[in-house]
Amino acid sequence: MNCHDIQEMTVPYLELDLSPSAVRQVTDHLEDCETCRVDMEAVRQVLVRVKGRTVPDPGEAFWQAFPEQVRHGLGRGSSAGMLYAVRWPLALAASLALLMGAWLFAGIWDWGGRSDQFAGASKSSSASKHIAQQDEPDLADMDWEREWDDEDPDIVLATMARRLDRATVDRLFRGI
Amino acid sequence: MAEASDYELLDRYAGGDEPAFEELVRRHQKTIYDLAYRMLDNHADAADMAQATFVQAFLHHTTFRRESSFRTWLFQIGLNLCRNAIRDRARQQHENVEDLPLAAPHDTFAVTAAAQARDRLGSAIRTLPERQREALLLRIYHDRAFAEIGTIMSCSEGTAKANYHHAVSKLRRVLVADEGTRELS
Numbered sequence: 001m002n003c004h005d006i007q008e009m010t011v012p013y014l015e016l017d018l019s020p021s022a023v024r025q026v027t028d029h030l031e032d033c034e035t036c037r038v039d040m041e042a043v044r045q046v047l048v049r050v051k052g053r054t055v056p057d058p059g060e061a062f063w064q065a066f067p068e069q070v071r072h073g074l075g076r077g078s079s080a081g082m083l084y085a086v087r088w089p090l091a092l093a094a095s096l097a098l099l100m101g102a103w104l105f106a107g108i109w110d111w112g113g114r115s116d117q118f119a120g121a122s123k124s125s126s127a128s129k130h131i132a133q134q135d136e137p138d139l140a141d142m143d144w145e146r147e148w149d150d151e152d153p154d155i156v157l158a159t160m161a162r163r164l165d166r167a168t169v170d171r172l173f174r175g176i
Numbered sequence: 177m178a179e180a181s182d183y184e185l186l187d188r189y190a191g192g193d194e195p196a197f198e199e200l201v202r203r204h205q206k207t208i209y210d211l212a213y214r215m216l217d218n219h220a221d222a223a224d225m226a227q228a229t230f231v232q233a234f235l236h237h238t239t240f241r242r243e244s245s246f247r248t249w250l251f252q253i254g255l256n257l258c259r260n261a262i263r264d265r266a267r268q269q270h271e272n273v274e275d276l277p278l279a280a281p282h283d284t285f286a287v288t289a290a291a292q293a294r295d296r297l298g299s300a301i302r303t304l305p306e307r308q309r310e311a312l313l314l315r316i317y318h319d320r321a322f323a324e325i326g327t328i329m330s331c332s333e334g335t336a337k338a339n340y341h342h343a344v345s346k347l348r349r350v351l352v353a354d355e356g357t358r359e360l361s
Contacts, residue, residue, distance in 0.1 A: 067197070
């Protein structure tokens with residue numbers, strides 16, 4: 001065993017991490033080789049000095065409070081963990097809610113547009129039937145007169161309004 | 177009566193036993209804090225990291241497969257968190273030199289850390305490559321066997337040994353060079 005081999009085995013030797021036969025070989029070499037002995041002592045000193053480095057004790061109050069700190073962190077952590085665990089269902093639910101909202105919103109919008117279209121259609125139909133009564137609603141199919149006799153006029157007007165499209169109602173009540 | 181094992185305490189914790197939780201934390205708090213302090217070099221970060229280590233362990237205790245001891249598992253979690261903290265710190269330092277100190281100015285332990293920073297050995301340990309430093313800390317300060325160090329660091333026993341030996345050799349070179357410089361001056 002030469003000096004290079006011993007250098008390679010210095011740390012395991014000091015760590016008692018060698019086989020008994022290897023320990024014997026290194027020990028024999030060290031007895032005869034001063035360079036390796038000095039080297040071995042230097043490494044031992046390094047280990048002693050590193051080992052001697054201490055961590056300042058934060059004090060008994062810190063250790064007493066520590067489990068509670070962990071419990072506190074765990075409380076926050078678990079709610080965060082739960083949120084993390086259900087993140088995909090939450091994301092899906094949020095997406096669905098957004099889609100529903102958008103659909104409803106667009107539906108109202110479209111309904112408004114369609115009402116306008118119906119109003120236009122109604123208007124053109126009215127125009128062809130009653131050109132002279134453009135400002136009046138198309139009530140040809142309604143037998144309103146009977147209702148006027150039986151009901152309160154305000155209620156009849158409200159009922160009429162419910163059955164009419166928006167454009168017609170706007171036209172009817174424009175002056176009111 | 178024999179002391180309950182970590183596994184027994186963990187089972188009791190899973191069943192809602194609060195004293196078991198406290199016993200587990202008290203049993204390992206100093207070890208994990210020591211590791212975190214040696215990795216991060218200040219009390220504030222070490223305390224946060226030790227707390228985070230236990231929080232992670234208890235949050236995910238159902239995923240612990242019990243192929244190692246509970247303490248080894250804590251070491252694994254703690255080391256991972258410390259690595260992340262060191263990388264974050266490096267990024268912060270890179271991004272903003274003004275925010276260099278991690279510890280709060282009122283941190284009394286920062287005084288000790290500053291004193292330690294002055295000594296050559298401390299800075300030599302701090303400048304060791306991450307894996308070598310971890311192997312050194314686990315071996316010297318926590319008396320872990322190389323096989324366990326390998327488990328903690330997710331590497332083979334041989335790699336753990338090699339990292340440790342490189343660390344010691346590097347420290348020796350640094351100290352020899354330092355002493356040579358001192359003798360010259």
